[in-house]
Amino acid sequence: MFGLYVHVPFCRRKCIYCNFYSVAHLASRIPFLATLQEEMAFRGQAVTVPVSTLYFGGGTPTLLSIEELEKIMTYVKQVFDISALEECTIEANPEDLTTGYCQQLISLGFNRISIGIQSTNDLILQHLRRRHTAKEAIDAVYRAYEAGFSNISIDLIYGLWERSLHMWKDELTVASRLPITHISAYALTVEENTCLYRQLKKKQQPVVDEHQFVSEYYLLKEFIQKAGFFQYEISNFALPGYHSRHNSNYWQHIPYMGFGPSAHSFMKNTRTQNANTLDLYIKNAKNKCFTVESESLTEHDMYNEYIMLGLRTTRGVSIKKIREQFGTSLETHLINELYNIQNQYYTLNNEQLSLTTDGQLVSDYLIHRLFI
Numbered sequence: 482m483f484g485l486y487v488h489v490p491f492c493r494r495k496c497i498y499c500n501f502y503s504v505a506h507l508a509s510r511i512p513f514l515a516t517l518q519e520e521m522a523f524r525g526q527a528v529t530v531p532v533s534t535l536y537f538g539g540g541t542p543t544l545l546s547i548e549e550l551e552k553i554m555t556y557v558k559q560v561f562d563i564s565a566l567e568e569c570t571i572e573a574n575p576e577d578l579t580t581g582y583c584q585q586l587i588s589l590g591f592n593r594i595s596i597g598i599q600s601t602n603d604l605i606l607q608h609l610r611r612r613h614t615a616k617e618a619i620d621a622v623y624r625a626y627e628a629g630f631s632n633i634s635i636d637l638i639y640g641l642w643e644r645s646l647h648m649w650k651d652e653l654t655v656a657s658r659l660p661i662t663h664i665s666a667y668a669l670t671v672e673e674n675t676c677l678y679r680q681l682k683k684k685q686q687p688v689v690d691e692h693q694f695v696s697e698y699y700l701l702k703e704f705i706q707k708a709g710f711f712q713y714e715i716s717n718f719a720l721p722g723y724h725s726r727h728n729s730n731y732w733q734h735i736p737y738m739g740f741g742p743s744a745h746s747f748m749k750n751t752r753t754q755n756a757n758t759l760d761l762y763i764k765n766a767k768n769k770c771f772t773v774e775s776e777s778l779t780e781h782d783m784y785n786e787y788i789m790l791g792l793r794t795t796r797g798v799s800i801k802k803i804r805e806q807f808g809t810s811l812e813t814h815l816i817n818e819l820y821n822i823q824n825q826y827y828t829l830n831n832e833q834l835s836l837t838t839d840g841q842l843v844s845d846y847l848i849h850r851l852f853i
């Protein structure tokens with residue numbers, strides 16, 4: 482198995498909470514496409530296996546025209562074997578999704594669409610500086626469905642300061658009735674270099690109450706699971722058979738190659754990162770210098786990553802695998818650390834360790850406790 486990721490670094494404007502790399506203009510789309518073609522031709526030579534998943538993320542890939550997306554698809558096909566492609570996803574913003582555009586996306590080969598609706602409440606969408614209303618978001622999901630997408634994911638954000646539990650329940654009710662197969666529900670995190678971070682520092686936004694955040698997570702899990710979605714990762718819920726193959730492969734250390742500014746890759750136990758701005762990405766391409774950082778993972782790094790990625794999934798991590806792959810000393814380290822963690826936070830059955838809901842709420846802390 483092998484994954485490809487294409488980072489399209491354009492947005493119409495920056496949402497206040499977002500720290501994904503993107504620029505709020507389209508001026509460089511032509512040099513971006515040319516550089517992407519060069520990068521795939523150059524770096525893609527290292528990939529000798531068929532590609533199983535392809536993911537267009539960003540940024541906002543649906544800011545590109547169908548002709549531009551078609552060009553990227555052509556570059557992909559020129560370099561990679563996609564005859565065994567299982568899943569081909571594009572991230573989309575609701576305002577870009579006309580029926581005709583969705584039909585053409587399907588013709589290009591996309592069989593999954595991830596729509597960033599974020600909320601079904603207008604007040605919250607305005608605060609997040611989203612460009613669409615709740616009705617526009619809902620209509621976009623229906624248009625994608627009616628155009629022929631049978632695998633639709635939506636993004637939601639919780640842990641927001643304006644929202645009561647009652648409002649959150651209303652939003653989940655609306656969301657769960659949409660013709661969707663997957664929900665990614667993310668807790669709002671305040672990252673440096675975001676407008677939200679600066680607003681909080683200036684006390685222009687109230688801080689989110691921790692109890693509210695916890696209540697929202699419990700409600701999310703209970704509500705979504707009653708609606709037939711199963712949780713397979715802390716932030717991800719799917720109808721049976723509709724988990725994201727691409728992201729699930731990340732969490733299982735399946736190799737992937739990312740293209741475009743700020744994209745990451747993981748191959749042969751080495752992580753690399755591309756130039757993290759569009760200007761630098763285009764400039765460096767003249768010297769065929771696309772990746773700017775590279776880190777070979779040691780055995781301990783690989784163990785830490787296995788813990789970090791595995792404990793975010795509901796499947797968890799296998800003690801047997803740790804023993805067999807990393808040796809008895811790391812197995813002993815893990816078991817000793819677990820003795821110091823209250824058992825309300827985890828379950829250990831048949832050598833499979835996973836987090837309870839209480840544990841998921843403090844997952845970062847627990848995962849770091851188990852690191853070597």
Ligand code: SF4
Pocket residue numbers: 491492493494495496499500501503539540541574597
């Ligand atoms: S959340 Fe999406 S649309 Fe908003 S700035 Fe980030 S990448 Fe762009």
